[in-house]
Amino acid sequence: MQRHLITSAIPYINGIKHLGNLVGSQLPADLYARYQRARGNEVLFLCATDEHGTPAELAAAKAGKPVAEYCAEMHTIQAEIAKGFRLSFDHFGRSSSPQNHALTQHFAGRLADAGLIREVSEKQVYSNADGRFLPDRYIEGTCPNCGYEKARGDQCENCTKQLDPTDLIEPRSAVSGSTDLEVRETKHLYLRQSELKDDLDAWIDSKTDWPILTTSIAKKWLHDGDGLQDRGITRDLDWGIPVRRGDDDWPGMEGKVFYVWFDAPIEYIACASEWADAQGGADWERWWRTDKGADDVRYTQFMGKDNVPFHTLSFPATILGSGEPWKLVDHLKSFNYLNYDGGQFSTSQGRGVFMDQALELLPPDYWRWWLLANCPETSDSEFTWELFQQGVNKDLADVLGNFVSRVTKFCRSKFGEAVPAGGTYGAQEHALIAELDTRIARYADLMDAMEVRKSAQELRAIWVAGNEYLQAAAPWATIKEDADTAAMQIRLGLNLIALYGALSEPFIPDAAAQLQTSLNLGDPQWPENASEALAVLKPGHAFVVPDNLFAKISDEDRADWQERFAGVRS
RNA sequence: GGCGCGGUAGCUCAGCUGGUUAGAGCGCUCGACUCAUAAUCGAGAGGUCGGGAGUUCAAGUCUCCCCCACGCCA
Numbered sequence: 001m002q003r004h005l006i007t008s009a010i011p012y013i014n015g016i017k018h019l020g021n022l023v024g025s026q027l028p029a030d031l032y033a034r035y036q037r038a039r040g041n042e043v044l045f046l047c048a049t050d051e052h053g054t055p056a057e058l059a060a061a062k063a064g065k066p067v068a069e070y071c072a073e074m075h076t077i078q079a080e081i082a083k084g085f086r087l088s089f090d091h092f093g094r095s096s097s098p099q100n101h102a103l104t105q106h107f108a109g110r111l112a113d114a115g116l117i118r119e120v121s122e123k124q125v126y127s128n129a130d131g132r133f134l135p136d137r138y139i140e141g142t143c144p145n146c147g148y149e150k151a152r153g154d155q156c157e158n159c160t161k162q163l164d165p166t167d168l169i170e171p172r173s174a175v176s177g178s179t180d181l182e183v184r185e186t187k188h189l190y191l192r193q194s195e196l197k198d199d200l201d202a203w204i205d206s207k208t209d210w211p212i213l214t215t216s217i218a219k220k221w222l223h224d225g226d227g228l229q230d231r232g233i234t235r236d237l238d239w240g241i242p243v244r245r246g247d248d249d250w251p252g253m254e255g256k257v258f259y260v261w262f263d264a265p266i267e268y269i270a271c272a273s274e275w276a277d278a279q280g281g282a283d284w285e286r287w288w289r290t291d292k293g294a295d296d297v298r299y300t301q302f303m304g305k306d307n308v309p310f311h312t313l314s315f316p317a318t319i320l321g322s323g324e325p326w327k328l329v330d331h332l333k334s335f336n337y338l339n340y341d342g343g344q345f346s347t348s349q350g351r352g353v354f355m356d357q358a359l360e361l362l363p364p365d366y367w368r369w370w371l372l373a374n375c376p377e378t379s380d381s382e383f384t385w386e387l388f389q390q391g392v393n394k395d396l397a398d399v400l401g402n403f404v405s406r407v408t409k410f411c412r413s414k415f416g417e418a419v420p421a422g423g424t425y426g427a428q429e430h431a432l433i434a435e436l437d438t439r440i441a442r443y444a445d446l447m448d449a450m451e452v453r454k455s456a457q458e459l460r461a462i463w464v465a466g467n468e469y470l471q472a473a474a475p476w477a478t479i480k481e482d483a484d485t486a487a488m489q490i491r492l493g494l495n496l497i498a499l500y501g502a503l504s505e506p507f508i509p510d511a512a513a514q515l516q517t518s519l520n521l522g523d524p525q526w527p528e529n530a531s532e533a534l535a536v537l538k539p540g541h542a543f544v545v546p547d548n549l550f551a552k553i554s555d556e557d558r559a560d561w562q563e564r565f566a567g568v569r570s
Numbered sequence: 571g572g573c574g575c576g577g578u579a580g581c582u583c584a585g586c587u588g589g590u591u592a593g594a595g596c597g598c599u600c601g602a603c604u605c606a607u608a609a610u611c612g613a614g615a616g617g618u619c620g621g622g623a624g625u626u627c628a629a630g631u632c633u634c635c636c637c638c639a640c641g642c643c644a
Contacts, residue, residue, distance in 0.1 A: 220574075220642095305575095306642090336575080337641080344641095374583090379576055380640070387582065390596060398609055406606030413605080453583080457594075471611040476604070490605095548607055 002041040003296055005287050005327065006033045007268045009303035009311075010095065013051040013074050014059045016081065018352045019383065020338040020345035023371040024304035028333065028452050030087045031372055032300065034506035035447045037088075038526050044287050046271040047082070048093035049075045052240040053260035054135050058175065067239045071096060077356075084359045085368065086509045091275035095263060099277070100270035101241045104263040108189075108233070109246025110322040116192045117233070119252070124186050124236065125153070125165050129178030133186065133236035134165075138175055141168030187252055189243065190230045191262070196317045197228045203320070203328070204312060214334050217305065218312035228313065233262040265315035268301075269326065290325040300331045300450075308334050333450050336376035340383050341566075352383075353565055361561060365508040366392050366550070372507060373456035385562040389553045396508070400463045400500065401549040404515065406470065407493035408545040414479060415487060421539030423488025432469045432492075436462065436499075436530035443503065459504060466496045494519070494543065495534040502526060502533070511549050518546035 008029035011017050026047060033045035051071045060070035071094070079092050094100075111117050125134050139153035144167050152174070153165035165171060172179045193200075204218050222228050234243050240257025243250050269288050276284035286293030301311055311332055319326045338345060345352035358367050370391045374381055411420065425433075439462050446455040470493060479486035501515035502524035516524055520543055527533030537543075 217574085339640090378583090382582070384582095387596090391582090393607095394596065397607060402607055402609045404606095406609080408606095410605040457584090460595080467610055468612095470605080471603075474603075474605085476606095479605095550607085552607070 002036070002298060003287075004033070004036045004041055004043045005272075005294075005297050005299040006036075006043060006045045007271075007299075007301050008045075008047045009301075009307045010048045010050045010264060010267060011078060012053075012055070013049045013071050013078075014055045015074075015347060016077065016354050016356050018340075018345045018347060018354045019358060019367070019371060020340070020352065021304070021347075022085065022355055022367075023338050023375050024335040025302045025307075026082070026087050027085070027368065027371055028335065028375060028450070029300075029302035030085075030089075031452065031455075031506045032302070032333075032447070032450055033088055034509065038502070038505060038524070039444075040526070043090070044272065044275070045088060045090050046093065046268065046275065047087070047089045048091075048095055048267050048271045048274075049078055050260065050264045050267070051075070051094055051096040052257070052263060054138065054235075054237065057237065057239050058138075061175070068096075081355045081359065085355065085364045088509075091271055091278060093267060093271035093274040095260075095267040095270075096241075097267075097270060097274050099273040100263060100267045103270045103273070104241045104258055104266045105244040106246055107266055107318055107322055108243070108250075108258065108262075109248070110324060111191065111318070112245055114321055114323055116195055116321045118190050118192060118230070119187055120190050120232070121185060121187050123183050125171070125181050126184040127173040127176065127178055128180045128182065130173055130176050132175075132238070133184070134173055134175065134181070135235075136165050138173065139165045139168065139171050139181070140174045141171035144169055186236055188232045188256075189234045189250075189253065191233050191317065191321070192230050193228050193313070193317045194230050196320055197222060199320050200228070200313055200316060203316065207332075210332055214308055214312065214332050217308040217334075221309050221313055231261075231314070233259050235259050261310060261314060262318070265310060266318065268315075288327050290327060294327050297327060298330050299327050300333065301329045302333050303335070305334050305336055308332075331450075336378070336380045338371075338376050338383055339380055341385075342382075345383075357565075362392075362553075363510060365510045366396065366553075369396055369456070369508055372452055373460075375452050377451075377453055385558050385565075389555075389558045392550070393552045395460055395463075396511075396550040397548075397552045399460065399467065400504070400511075403463060403466050403470070404497050404500075404546065404549055407490065407497060408518070408543070410475065411490045411494060412545050415490065417543055417545065419491050419494055419537045419539050419541040419543070420487035421491075422484035423482075423486070423491075425488065425492075426485075428469065428473055429488075429492060432465065433530045433534065435465055436534075439465065440503065440527060440530060447506070456507065459507065462503060463500060466493070466500070469493075469496075491537070491539065492534060495537050498524075498536050499527060499530070499533045514546055514549060517544075519543045 006029055009025040011021060029045065033043050036043045056071060057067050060067035063070055075094055082089065082092060125139055127134050136153035140150055142149050143151035151168060153168060166183065170179065171181055173181065201222055204215060207215065234253065234256045237257050240260065241263050243253040243256045243258060272284040272287050276282040287297055288294055303311055311329065316328055319328055340352035343351065370388050373391060439458060443455060443458040443462065446458055473489045475486040475489040478489060497515055498519050498521060501512045505512035505524055512524060519537065520541065
């Protein structure tokens, strides 16, 4: 039995994620986790909300709530939506958890002991009215270059000129609008990533089986310009993990917190600890410490391409620098972007379809299937309502749903709601079994390789094989002359449904469960071989004709949704 | 402006280290079937693989130049 540790990039707490976010990490991670469980492997699948940083504070302020309360509420909402999509996390944690506090402080202490942290004194804008330091992008003013009045302290979005906050004319706080700003000196801790550059380089070089997208991004960051830069790991904020050196105070760092990019990935580890505590004290270190049983764990991370640098460099730098035997990622699967109707999905602009809205329109399987079958693996891909409608109707309703329908209803009308007895396999049946053996093996190989689109294609081909067989066997004609052979044909058809349930579960868990229930079966079993799998349902086994598995999306619905989601979410 | 990823049938996409008549699904046309969610199955028509030059016995697949789209960065 293999052991798989699987993590999805952790979504930021600020707001509900859109379908592009979903398909770029959580959904394919769930597919892989479900598949590995189905194969009988031990899986720990973790995700969490990323809760620290200025955007969270500001969102909370906007909502008129204390930030801790806001985060707790948003975490609950995101957890509910994740359930709605059937994301099968073993634990959905929080980067603000006590476990992550302790672990982040621990790592900072280890890094300091290893001489990998240095203090830097820098100037930063302080807002007296807000009583806080302001990150560059939360300072607004008039652009000295083009005169745009809402330029941000890091860049003018009108003329795209890069700015320094002190360049702005009449700078003001984007939080309160106050102009009572001053530049203050403040001390921060920097992680000396540059010291780890060679180690990281060698480590990346050893990953010959990683996608080019992944390694090329990592290499770019390692070698471009002056190479990997040291990076600040602290901020002058209230909300976050207090800066401590392990269990000790850190003189000079009072009132500061760790920068969100530093503590967020550590939550991958802390989340396992949260999971263990939720289980009443399971052993989580056997998943994360190679000196405590994690030697045989294969760790796979899923993320969008924008997150690759953090997972290939920043987080590994933290782990390598600690000098402790924590697990490093073995395989890293990154995704491109899903576009929405010719443009980008955008959280900040409210453009596209968001996870909560999607579930209001259709059950999760519809989205899961289409998004996975069309996920942006090799390049950006396109969501349009026409493509979505076509894909869902054809694949789910016509090919799979209708197959289930025609077999079960034919059986009910000719033999009743029990698996009919009689007849023996002929050439057609043996040919089908041979084809299925080949296809199932290929499907499994593709799923193991996380070839998401190709896996979906193969699964669909397996569904189609059922329709091809039925068309050729034509039990509706057979039954007129040879009732036994017709019984065999339809018995095979019913067993195909059971097989489809088992094979399809990672993609469409609800439909799979519905099939298991209709067929009076327990948990689906992954087929050892087609021949045995197609003998699971014995003659006499009672079943119930299920409701149609999938309803088609009508042209009216499609047009309606197209219009409804054409603008931006307010 | 630099960098990155792409530009393959009407649409969405496969095509590993160069090698027989370039593939799939959808859409379209025709045919078969009538058990089924007007579903299914079969057949067919569609591409000078963005443009140009080069390397080679042989290039969608390598090299160079250019054009276009998208993304990231300065």
